[in-house]
Amino acid sequence: MRLVKNPAEMQQEATSLKLQGKTIGFVPTMGYLHKGHLALVQKAREECNIVVVSIFVNPTQFSPGEDFERYPRDLRRDQALLLESGVDYLFYPEAAAIYPSNYKTFAEVKTLQDKLCGAFRPGHFKGVCTIVLKLFNLVMPNRAYFGIKDAQQLRIIEKMVEDFNLNIIIVPVPTVREADGLAMSSRNIYLTPQERQAAPLIYQGLLAAKTIIEQGERRAAVIQELIMQKLQNSPLLKPQYLSIVSYETLEDLEYLQGKVLIALAAFLGKTRLIDNLIVEI
Numbered sequence: 666m667r668l669v670k671n672p673a674e675m676q677q678e679a680t681s682l683k684l685q686g687k688t689i690g691f692v693p694t695m696g697y698l699h700k701g702h703l704a705l706v707q708k709a710r711e712e713c714n715i716v717v718v719s720i721f722v723n724p725t726q727f728s729p730g731e732d733f734e735r736y737p738r739d740l741r742r743d744q745a746l747l748l749e750s751g752v753d754y755l756f757y758p759e760a761a762a763i764y765p766s767n768y769k770t771f772a773e774v775k776t777l778q779d780k781l782c783g784a785f786r787p788g789h790f791k792g793v794c795t796i797v798l799k800l801f802n803l804v805m806p807n808r809a810y811f812g813i814k815d816a817q818q819l820r821i822i823e824k825m826v827e828d829f830n831l832n833i834i835i836v837p838v839p840t841v842r843e844a845d846g847l848a849m850s851s852r853n854i855y856l857t858p859q860e861r862q863a864a865p866l867i868y869q870g871l872l873a874a875k876t877i878i879e880q881g882e883r884r885a886a887v888i889q890e891l892i893m894q895k896l897q898n899s900p901l902l903k904p905q906y907l908s909i910v911s912y913e914t915l916e917d918l919e920y921l922q923g924k925v926l927i928a929l930a931a932f933l934g935k936t937r938l939i940d941n942l943i944v945e946i
């Protein structure tokens with residue numbers, strides 16, 4: 666596995682691989698890798714000649730007061746995991762190389778960026794779109810892999826690819842969970858033992874929703890109420906939002922129809938966790 670730090674070098678490598686007729690699969694991450702990230706890598710490995718993973722804790726997607734400085738980082742461990750997973754290139758740029766001091770240009774997906782998490786993290790998805798577009802231009806992937814765990818991010822990237830006519834296939838990958846249902850996340854390490862114990866209630870709420878939807882329930886308010894009841898089983902769990910929306914538009918639904926995203930964010934102490942369920946009616 667080659668470690669590339671210089672953005673221009675990454676782009677030259679990608680150009681030369683493309684000229685050799687290779688397909689490039691790309692997995693953008695912020696590092697501190699877990700089995701969720703590795704599921705994306707594995708899918709890329711199955712589908713592409715060359716697998717590129719990036720690790721970049723992107724400052725522009727963190728709001729002031731969020732966890733940018735304390736976000737967990739462990740390059741050595743990540744390198745070992747990626748090597749074991751058969752990755753060809755690890756792209757690991759420095760912030761100053763990505764955002765030089767005279768940096769001016771940003772990408773955003775109007776409306777979709779303001780919904781759900783976007784309502785509580787202003788500027789977050791503008792930061793995400795900007796870094797993803799820059800990374801796409803440097804890595805030049807044929808296919809890029811994103812977790813359904815971050816469903817709004819996935820939807821926004823799909824829309825950016827459509828609107829900017831990017832010649833890249835976006836591949837969604839199902840959420841990888843711990844044995845008790847907690848969605849794997851680099852941020853789970855922040856949880857105290859008590860918080861960790863309460864965390865599976867999030868997925869239990871979503872599973873309870875899935876059951877009543879399978880039994881025919883279509884009223885969003887009833888489904889929301891059921892999930893909220895589950896979350897209230899721990900006083901430690903503080904929901905930030907719980908929304909039932911169209912996956913396509915991220916607009917609220919009163920009655921479930923089509924491809925539906927049930928998404929929530931909740932605090933456990935200072936740690937903000939997200940999870941979701943997608944159902945097709």
Ligand code: AMP
Binds near residue numbers: 695700702811813842
């Ligand atoms: P991050 O490092 O958190 O920015 O995540 C990098 C990529 O991994 C994103 O596409 C995430 O959606 C995806 N991802 C994170 N956690 C999981 C998970 N538990 N299962 C599947 N994909 C995940």
